[in-house]
Amino acid sequence: DGGITQSPKYLFRKEGQNVTLSCEQNLNHDAMYWYRQDPGQGLRLIYYSQIVNDFQKGDIAEGYSVSREKKESFPLTVTSAQKNPTAFYLCASRIRAGPDTQYFGPGTRLTVL
Amino acid sequence: AQSVTQPDIHITVSEGASLELRCNYSYGATPYLFWYVQSPGQGLQLLLKYFSGDTLVQGIKGFEAEFKRSQSSFNLRKPSVHWSDAAEYFCAVRSGGGADGLTFGKGTHLIIQP
Numbered sequence: 001d002g003g004i005t006q007s008p009k010y011l012f013r014k015e016g017q018n019v020t021l022s023c024e025q026n027l028n029h030d031a032m033y034w035y036r037q038d039p040g041q042g043l044r045l046i047y048y049s050q051i052v053n054d055f056q057k058g059d060i061a062e063g064y065s066v067s068r069e070k071k072e073s074f075p076l077t078v079t080s081a082q083k084n085p086t087a088f089y090l091c092a093s094r095i096r097a098g099p100d101t102q103y104f105g106p107g108t109r110l111t112v113l
Numbered sequence: 114a115q116s117v118t119q120p121d122i123h124i125t126v127s128e129g130a131s132l133e134l135r136c137n138y139s140y141g142a143t144p145y146l147f148w149y150v151q152s153p154g155q156g157l158q159l160l161l162k163y164f165s166g167d168t169l170v171q172g173i174k175g176f177e178a179e180f181k182r183s184q185s186s187f188n189l190r191k192p193s194v195h196w197s198d199a200a201e202y203f204c205a206v207r208s209g210g211g212a213d214g215l216t217f218g219k220g221t222h223l224i225i226q227p
Binding site for chain 2: 004006031033035040041042043044045048050056058059088090092101102103104105106107109
């Protein structure tokens with residue numbers, strides 16, 4: 001089945017530790033995205049990548065980092081500089097050309113203790 | 114900057130009744146508009162989208178939405194809701210220019226009464 005996988009579904013970390021969230025897609029999509037969701041806040045864009053080895057900051061990139069070494073993979077690292085990292089993180093992808101739809105993964109809930 | 118407003122945080126509807134969820138956007142040109150649905154703890158599923166053409170668009174699960182440029186609105190409707198429609202609904206907009214990513218509203222939580 002084609003789709004987007006995010007792992008793990010639940011993640012717990014101690015304050016001050018960096019943590020990396022995985023996002024993999026087998027849809028052959030060019031562009032990939034990371035969003036953060038907080039209760040009552042909707043989704044906010046963290047980073048996006050339109051092609052391999054290139055990525056751009058979104059609206060709330062501070063305290064996060066990404067890499068895009070392969071077309072299928074777009075991992076997100078939540079660093080210790082992120083002041084309030086506990087949230088639900090959603091990865092999405094789409095075909096780059098045209099106004100096409102973004103498809104979302106199942107999400108990872110990160111809790112920092 | 115573009116923005117999306119969903120005025121209703123919560124809506125309660127009886128099963129079998131009609132539904133309308135409101136969405137207003139702020140964007141200068143013709144936007145690309147989307148409605149997504151999210152069940153608790155899950156990712157987002159696309160219900161429908163508007164890019165151009167017919168302003169009344171049909172989606173999955175019996176949903177439809179109408180784009181009204183004069184009102185900057187893209188309201189979601191369903192003639193008869195089912196208990197399984199209880200979820201969080203998000204309206205989103207994407208600009209047609211070089212900027213990427215979606216701008217989301219804060220969501221409307223739909224509660225279905227038996």
